[in-house]
Amino acid sequence: MNKIFNDNAIAIMDRMIAKDYKVDLVVTDPPYPTTSRGCAGNSGGMLQKDINKKGKVFENNDIHVKVWGEKLYQILKETGHCYIMTNHKNLQEYLNVLTDIGFHFIKSLIWDKGNKIMGQYYMSQFEYILFFRKGAGVKINNCGTADILSIPNKKTKDNEGKNIHDTEKPIELMRILIENSSKENEIVFEPFMGVGATCIASLLSNRQYIGVELDENYFKIAEERIKKA
Numbered sequence: 380m381n382k383i384f385n386d387n388a389i390a391i392m393d394r395m396i397a398k399d400y401k402v403d404l405v406v407t408d409p410p411y412p413t414t415s416r417g418c419a420g421n422s423g424g425m426l427q428k429d430i431n432k433k434g435k436v437f438e439n440n441d442i443h444v445k446v447w448g449e450k451l452y453q454i455l456k457e458t459g460h461c462y463i464m465t466n467h468k469n470l471q472e473y474l475n476v477l478t479d480i481g482f483h484f485i486k487s488l489i490w491d492k493g494n495k496i497m498g499q500y501y502m503s504q505f506e507y508i509l510f511f512r513k514g515a516g517v518k519i520n521n522c523g524t525a526d527i528l529s530i531p532n533k534k535t536k537d538n539e540g541k542n543i544h545d546t547e548k549p550i551e552l553m554r555i556l557i558e559n560s561s562k563e564n565e566i567v568f569e570p571f572m573g574v575g576a577t578c579i580a581s582l583l584s585n586r587q588y589i590g591v592e593l594d595e596n597y598f599k600i601a602e603e604r605i606k607k608a
């Protein structure tokens with residue numbers, strides 16, 4: 380099954396829905412703009428409703444949580460888990476919209492990034508990982524996992540010393556989520572894969588993956604990284 384698409388996540392999800400194709404787990408890191416200072420964490424993100432107005436952004440980031448959330452819900456198997464990474468700016472809207480769609484909010488996990496970003500209201504050191512389920516509750520595989528996940532926020536550099544992606548996530552972090560909420564050979568879906576952290580983590584954890592990325596440059600980097608994993 381392992382498959383990645385250089386396409387719009389909405390188009391791919393529509394195709395999956397048309398074929399009544401389901402996945403076992405969703406682990407996703409949806410797009411949101413960074414600030415002019417380059418902060419992509421919880422000190423800097425913008426509200427979804429402001430997304431088109433200003434800010435240094437990904438080339439593609441104008442997709443609303445309701446649009447992708449409804450499709451994700453249809454694609455996820457009954458009793459499947461869904462992890463969604465976000466910052467405090469989008470937190471309230473994500474929770475409202477996603478629970479209206481039908482997702483049950485289990486709890487919020489914290490990714491403690493190790494590094495701190497200056498801000499007016501406390502320095503920022505974490506991002507949210509919103510943990511949802513569809514249908515009846517199924518416990519995670521390792522109930523001894525704490526809800527604060529401390530994994531250093533290390534960025535991979537290209538040949539010129541630039542980050543390959545400004546919001547690259549650690550593979551180790553994604554593996555914890557994947558291994559807790561799926562079994563070997565099950566299918567993990569990431570509609571906004573960037574440079575491929577969720578797909579690589581799935582591969583290393585012996586899960587199957589489906590990933591989508593609209594930006595051709597990020598897609599090619601993801602393709603290369605997956606080949607080397």
Ligand SMILES: C[S@@+](CC[C@H](N)C(=O)[O-])C[C@H]1O[C@@H](n2cnc3c(N)ncnc32)[C@H](O)[C@@H]1O
Pocket residue numbers: 386387388389408409410411437438439440441442544546547548549570571572573574575576577591592593594597
């Ligand atoms: C927060 S980043 C994901 C980063 C990823 N976790 C990683 O480690 O590289 C979100 C990604 O979604 C992509 N994106 C934005 N709109 C999209 C769309 N409609 N379909 C697919 N990908 C999209 C952006 O180009 C961006 O790379």
